[in-house]
Amino acid sequence: GENVEQHPSTLSVQEGDSAVIKCTYSDSASNYFPWYKQELGKGPQLIIDIRSNVGEKKDQRIAVTLNKTAKHFSLHITETQPEDSAVYFCAADLSGAGSYQLTFGKGTKLSVIP
Amino acid sequence: NAGVTQTPKFRVLKTGQSMTLLCAQDMNHEYMYWYRQDPGMGLRLIHYSVGEGTTAKGEVPDGYNVSRLKKQNFLLGLESAAPSQTSVYFCASSTGLATAEQYFGPGTRLTVT
Numbered sequence: 564g565e566n567v568e569q570h571p572s573t574l575s576v577q578e579g580d581s582a583v584i585k586c587t588y589s590d591s592a593s594n595y596f597p598w599y600k601q602e603l604g605k606g607p608q609l610i611i612d613i614r615s616n617v618g619e620k621k622d623q624r625i626a627v628t629l630n631k632t633a634k635h636f637s638l639h640i641t642e643t644q645p646e647d648s649a650v651y652f653c654a655a656d657l658s659g660a661g662s663y664q665l666t667f668g669k670g671t672k673l674s675v676i677p
Numbered sequence: 678n679a680g681v682t683q684t685p686k687f688r689v690l691k692t693g694q695s696m697t698l699l700c701a702q703d704m705n706h707e708y709m710y711w712y713r714q715d716p717g718m719g720l721r722l723i724h725y726s727v728g729e730g731t732t733a734k735g736e737v738p739d740g741y742n743v744s745r746l747k748k749q750n751f752l753l754g755l756e757s758a759a760p761s762q763t764s765v766y767f768c769a770s771s772t773g774l775a776t777a778e779q780y781f782g783p784g785t786r787l788t789v790t
Contacts, residue, residue, distance in 0.1 A: 595776040606767050606781030652719060656776060663708055663727055664735060665779065669719040
């Protein structure tokens with residue numbers, strides 16, 4: 564099955580700096596890679612996703628890049644703000660007919676220091 | 678439009694007791710999922726359903742059962758709770774396909790003593 568590794572597990576940045584979280588995956592047939600943000604006491608919420616036919620996708624201050632050859636993808640947050648403090652999860656879809664599953668990384672706790 | 682709701686929010690069980698967690702969604706989604714979240718382990722899929730009356734095993738199904746009698750509800754049962762099942766449980770739903778956004782509920786914190 565799919566295995567998703569996520570690094571770092573914790574990340575502290577000064578407000579206004581950039582933050583980068585990286586994930587690698589094992590199944591070369593995976594073609595969908597979402598990122599979820601989980602605020603304290605809440606369920607995860609999708610913030611951005613990318614499909615395998617795209618190398619980069621941007622949405623305001625967040626961007627995701629995908630390198631299918633190397634089987635890794637990254638989340639970039641620019642001009643970080645205190646409200647960006649949360650746990651971020653990457654995920655990849657399981658390949659195979661009839662598969663409806665996402666495999667999640669173990670999460671990165673981002674702290675933005677004012 | 679409440680989205681995905683979970684009942685209860687908190688529960689404490691003694692080892693060997695049983696309970697059912699209820700998930701409800703009002704978005705007419707076909708697919709529903711149950712995950713558990715443990716510190717440092719991320720989200721792990723327990724069971725999922727691709728439609729009313731269907732269920733399937735995920736990554737960590739042992740010790741849990743599920744039922745999807747109505748499209749809007751997905752129940753997770755623990756027949757004989759164990760301390761290893763202490764966790765935060767999240768339900769999610771989506772329109773279908775692995776590439777569709779999953780909408781998560783607020784979670785249920787379960788402690789088994």
